[in-house]
Amino acid sequence: MKKSLVAVGVIVALGVAWTGAAWFTGKQLEQRIEDAVSEANRQIKATAPDAGLTLEYANYQRHVFSSRLQIIAKPDTGAQSSWLKPGQSVVLDETVDHGPFPFAQLKKFTLIPSMASVHTQLAQNETTKALFEMAKGQSLINIDTRVGYSGATSSDIALRPLEYSKGKDKMAFSGGNFTANVDSKGNHLTLKGEADSGLVSMPNEYGQQVLVTFNGLKTDGETEVSAFQERTGSQKLSLEKLSLAVEGKEMAQLQGLKINAQSAPDADGKHLNGEINYTLDSLRMQNQDMGQGALTLKVSKLDGAAAHQFSQRYNDSLQALKAQPGITDDPQLYQEKAIDAFFTNLPLLLKGEPVVTVAPLSWKNSKGEGSLTLSLFLKEPAARNPGSAIKSLDGKLTIPLAMATELMTQVAKIEGYQQDEANKLASQQVKGIAAMGQMFRLTTVENDAISTSLQYSGGMATLNGQQLPLEQLLGIFGLTPPDNDAQPEEAPEPPFLSPQP
Template identity: 45%
Template sequence: MKKSLVAVSVIVILGAAWTGAAWYTGKQFEQRMGEMVANANSQIQTYLPKAGIKLVYQDYQRNIFSSKVRYVLQADPAAKGEKALKEGDEIAFIETIDHGPFPFAQLKKFNLIPSMASVHSELENTPAVKGLFEITKGKSLINADSRISYSGDTSSTVNIIPVDFQKNASKLQFGGATFDVDIAKDLSKISFDGSSNSLIVTSQNQWGQLEKISLSDLSMSSNTSKGKFQLGMGDQKITAKQVAINVDGKDSAVLEGFSLNSTFGEDDKNIHGQFDYTLDALKIQGNDFGSGKLSIKVDRIDGAALKQFSDVYNQQAMQLLQQGEQIDPAVYQQEMADILVQNLPLLLKGGPVISVNPLSWKNAKGESSFTLQVDLNAPQPNQAPAQTEDQLISQWLKKVDATLIIPVPMATEIATQSGKLQGYSAEEAQKLAEQQVQGLAAMGQMFKLTTLKDDAIRSSFHYADNQVELNGQKMTLQEFAGLFGLLGAPSAPEEVQPDEPESVPVPAQ
């Protein structure tokens, strides 16, 4: 009897403690809502300054173990110009909050990690999103389940439901998507990983044909954190198994194995980064046009100067934006360009290096490649403003190296495939392609832009200290500009007149 009484007493004490803790954490959550909304509005101002919207919370109802609240996106009365939402329109999320330390929603998943709250979010059917709920047959397109730790960090699983909707000749088929998102309280770290297996959009084009665009096996991931210069550093990746365009039941173009990877990091002074693009195959009307890749690197970007550039540029752009409809769109574009040019010297402070290594395209007959490295000059103290375009180039450019190699068989193969698309037979397309590539090579040599060596069209360019070397021929920057009428210089007289172009065969009917 005494043991039973002790057990009941323990249960009562634990229950009372849980109830008190749940009530207390619910109160803590309520006190932090203002901070979370303020952070969200700060991000809206940073990334969507022209939207003219803000986030508010309404109708908060706090109970012991759970609460409810509406988060609402609405027009910002203080914003000027055209807004994304009309006055009175709302995009609202209904949030059901299970209080910690052991939210019921987490216990259902056998997650016993103490947390402040577990939040389930769904889109509310308001007039502003009425059309969206018609597409989803009355269901919330987006729902999310989030765990908020006592530190304020958030871990969420966001689901976008599948959609199958048709109106007249237009049709949307979406297989749904899932994203796992982790966000630090102060937004210093953000990571997400998401995927969707299919998206198909069918519509009628301007010629009355049914055009279908399909995307399969899309995935996205990102892992970024604020570095010492308060700028986002980290990795991002996007991949898609296939993107296809189909017109009236026939494949027009297919892109296979697309990927984009980006990486940014920093040292004590500089920021460096790299973008890598790859495409495994491009097929147009069943013809294989090959595969490609592109790698772009940036280095020696002064971190403090980049942060200063970002702050100043954003501040000036916001001031211009606040003028709203009072400024002509053409004037707005020009002033935005002027702001960029005025602040550009900040980006040159570290003497940045930009390189393309390589840009390449490959098919069954070979691989073309283009490489480029540009070393920029850091602005010098008390530097006199440039008076001419060539002086400006000398001030900004320290060194340029570029190399282009196009194998003749590879170029002929691309031209042959293009000829087939135009209706030529295989034999006619091959003959025409050979003529076109030979003509291109001859023209490049005539204008001294390219050479022909080892059955490849080649070009090399080097610039440093106001001197240019083009395919082994040395000249000053001004002489180089004179060859092509650049920088206001007159074109050099033509030494050789091109022959009359050969007649082009007409495809058989």
Template identity: 20%
Template sequence: MKKGMIALAIIIILIIGYIVASWYTGNMIQNQFERKITQLQEKINQNPYLLNVEFQYDDYKKGIFSTSFHIKVNNPKTHHTLVDDVVIIYHGPLPWSELKAGRFLPKMAAVFYRTSQDGNEKLWQASGDQPFMTLNASIDYYDNINILVANQPINYTDDKGRHWQTSQNNLVVSIDKQFDNMSLNGSIGQLIMENSSAAIQRISVNNLSLSGKYITESDQTHNLDQQFRLDELSLLSRLNNDENKLSFNKLVLTFENTQINDTLSGKLLTSVDSLSFDQQNLGKGQMLIGYTFDKNDLDKQNMLASLDKFSWHTQQGELNANFAIQIKEVSLKSYKQLTQDDIVLATSQVNFPLKPLSYLYAQLMNPKQNEPTQNDIDSASQFITVFSQLFLSNSPLIDVNVNSENSDENGLFIDLYYSKEKQEARLKGKALTISQFWQAINHNKLPHF
């Protein structure tokens, strides 16, 4: 009997302790709430990769185990309302929303939000008369934040007549106390958008995974890395009653960005295991793009843009290219007024042999076949040969070689180099002075040697 009384007393003490701790945490949240909201808004707006936001809240109601309030989140630049709803905060040390989800680690607070029927009636119905999206955010006693966002499968037609279908998807975000380090991981099983009135009538995404991290090295230096991987991205178009499907299989997109003060530099790497156009497999390839520019001053740019690598593999060979251009102190708003004095560096190497070029063109012209016939390839080769001789043969940039007895040497080639700093230039493998280079470009003709 005494053991039972002791156990009962312990349970009562734990319950009272939990109530007191929860009440005390609620008071802490209330005392810090306005400061935290202001701090959160400032941190988001200081991040160069996030949208500017403005928080407004009212109807703050504090209970023993939870607190609710109405919040409105606006984009001050577009005046678009992002969120206009009621949010619930469950008090620690063991927030009720965390316990229900099977998470038993102590937390200072947990935020629970779900879209309401009043927020969007159509999305509510499209989700089976339940919230389209739920958000669970937990805050530990070091002020680190973990966020889980999930959506219900939907079947939805928006106000523009576009029909959307999606599976249940998840997104996890982790943020440190100072908002200096963030990580993101998520997945989308399926996403389909159909629009019968558009040229592209259907876009379908299957098995998309995304990851990213944001790191603040200092007040001046910010890094953002992102990667998207998907099994298939398909586009279905209909033009003049002709239906075509373009499918990217095993597509990877990787972004790496660094911002130092106002200078943003980075690169984009993309690769695809196979690209299909209806019945034709067009091949596989990869591309690497680099860039550096001033994101805040478009009126005075020292910009570098480059295609560091383009490589496309077909059944008949490879197409390769690279390109780079650097301009100095020129406005991107008036790029049409770009002059030779604004260009600091320009380079390009293009190697498009006639065999793979003709094969690829024949595939594009005959998408309903499994592979082009030899007659299709010969016709494509003849077209490219005639076209290049008529319109490209006199170009100072493009070296047209389509009549060599050795068919492997035939193709379209570019060999370009220009450096204002070094006072060196080259076109079609020929060394030129700076004035000769610009004379060739401006008059579309190489000088005589």
């Protein structure tokens, strides 16, 4: 009996202690909500200025073991454009179980003390009504987040399957599961997850039914805010298959697409280095094997402070551009203005004399592999002379004749030629291209491969071993020399590049 009373006493004591701790952590959470929302708004403006959104919280109700509130995303009244229209809003319903041992965690047998466990789901309103219809009346997104006492969070994110069909427009999504971890300051983020499949089917501008499908989407990465207020880190994205069909006929299929990107501050703490790798295991077009490819692109010695300044100014330019009446109604004009804004601010990126490297861009089929390598050393251009941004260049291109012939054979078969005719046509085309390149001395043929070598530095270029001034090199391609002085309308043709008799 005494033991039973002791046991009951201990349970009651633990229950009282837990209740008090839950009430206390509930008060802590209430005090931190406003700061958390303010930090989220700061992050939105820093990382997604085009969103034009602001967050706020409402309807907070605190109880002993749990609390409820809503997080509301609305158009930012100070933004020049927004992802949401005036009057629209996206509302998230939040159910907060207080710590130190939230009930939601105990259900999953997680015994790590936490300030809170939060369940988040989308609320239905006029803005999100269509999403609920596609998800059969359920919230598209459900998030379960553990909030540590430091403020760090760990979230399990579930996307529900979607289905939509109206007339000839169809969409389906298998749903997906992701995990995200964020530190207490919101500076370090990891994201990992996958989605099985999806499809979109709709008519194109010619009335043909176009179907796009994907399978096996996976992502895994982490980012961190650098000293320059830019996000650095690594990100992996892979796709097992992507298919495009028109009127029920498969036009293209990509298999084994992988993207691996990473960026990090240099050892000196002043510059940024970045690298992105693309690989494609297979490309088939109208059931013809076109081969496989890879690209490695590197950027090094990018001035971190200048890159951040460029990002801010370029985004400000785009925001100002979108605010111009009618500009978004003319996509071509908007694109031209956006390109102008990019090149206007580009000199900022060149302050640290960055280096751009392609090592390599390659394409491979059953007959061989062609490749392009390029190293481009840049510098801040002189005033009124943007063409002086190139410090030096070194590029090499190699295309095996057999590989090129095989590729052109597949293209000819797509165009309707039979195998023998396709082989003959492809052989003629490749031989013609090789002869044309040799005639103008733009390429050479060595070891059964078309090759080109180009180097440039200090105003002089070397093309396939032949030295020539920059003006002549640009003249080959119909370009004018990079200075602002008056230039003749057409650069004279270099004598050594005259067609051979």
